[in-house]
Amino acid sequence: MSELVVAEGVALELRPARLGSRAAALVLDLILMAVLYEICYQLLRALAGSGASDDTVSALDIVSILLVAVGYPLVCETISSGRSVGKLAAGLRVVRLDGGPERFRHAMVRAMALLFADIGLPITLITGLPVLILLGLPGAVAVACSRQGRRLGDLLAGTIVVRERSETSPGTMPMPPHPELARWATTARVEDVPPGLILAARQLLSRVFELDRTAAAELTEELARQVAEHVSPQPPRGVAPYQYLVAVTAERYRREIGVNDPSNGTYRAYRGPRPGFPGTRTGARSAS
Structure with missing residues (x-):
């Protein structure tokens, strides 16, 4: 379990996703991204025509990589409030450190960081090493070294990936409402x-x-x-x-x-304590 600070500084317990589950989700996402890349690349080649030069083909290749590598996680996590297809299959979700849902700006930062920091692309370009050698190594090291399992994109965006199936179990119902x-x-x-x-x-x-x-x-x-x-x-x-x-x-x-x-009136019987709220009288302030 890990403590997250919510709102005015109260520590809450969440179950952060660790390296194994995140790697499994990433592998599935990479497979889907490879398929989307091939589709995007072929469409751009068709639009460019058969007489495109080698420089144009290289440019289309780079554009396809950027569109898929940034667009896929950005669109998925924004629409589904923190879940790509891989995370959905692995039971994971991205949330803010305050426990709230991931927004567009967080998804954008995480997507950019995934491409330029977590998968080690700049290092491979500088050293000339094949991309597969360092694929995901910086992000994996960050997750392994972080107590909350946060990769570089999470550190920059202020997010954390949690095990949704564990954290969202019904648990015990609180005191039944009025x-x-x-x-x-x-x-x-x-x-x-x-x-x-x-x-x-x-x-x-x-x-x-x-x-x-x-x-x-x-x-x-x-x-x-x-x-x-x-x-x-x-x-x-x-x-x-x-x-x-x-x-x-x-x-x-x-x-x-x-x-x-x-x-x-068929709520299960509540057997816990029923103290009064330690503040002003009930109904004094509106929730909205």
Whole structure:
């Protein structure tokens, strides 16, 4: 397990992807990229015509490599919020260090770093060594030496690759929400909340009563604001951030395990402590 600092400095536990799983995902991605490269190259050659010079052919080769090497991870990770085809098969996902989803700028930095830093392309050009000798060596060394398994692109982009199948397991449902909030949650699109935020919310709810009162209130409000950006429709007015997170995580849990219906009160019995929120009165601040 590794600790990540989320929002106002609370350390959360994630399970970073290590060298083996990342290498397996990369191999699958490289195979797909090779196929896309060949398709792209042949299309460009067809557009250039049969009378293209050797310099033109070389230029088309470089353009094809750049388009595929940068475009493939950029498009995949941006559209799927951190998953290429290889990562999807390996159960991995890229998230920000604050637990939020990967954005376009992060995917761009990671894609550029993959080509010019992690696979060692500049080194091969300078030394004249074949690309296959150093393919991925700088990135592999960075992952092996990093406690969080981050390659050079992750260090530059402020991201981390996590084992999604482990981190997104339903786990134990938190305290069931208020019945009114439970009814609202059944109609809300809680499935759109990124896994990193759901994990952060679950970790926070399990530790919120151990934190300083002011820090807990600020962190809960900030995390509820981030979660609310991905949930629609908005909850009833005046809902406290803590209760909002309880409702969203409980409903996400219910959908992940596929059982229990809060509308008829069949949530599994909660056997944990039920302390009051260590802040202002319930409902004093809105989650939105």
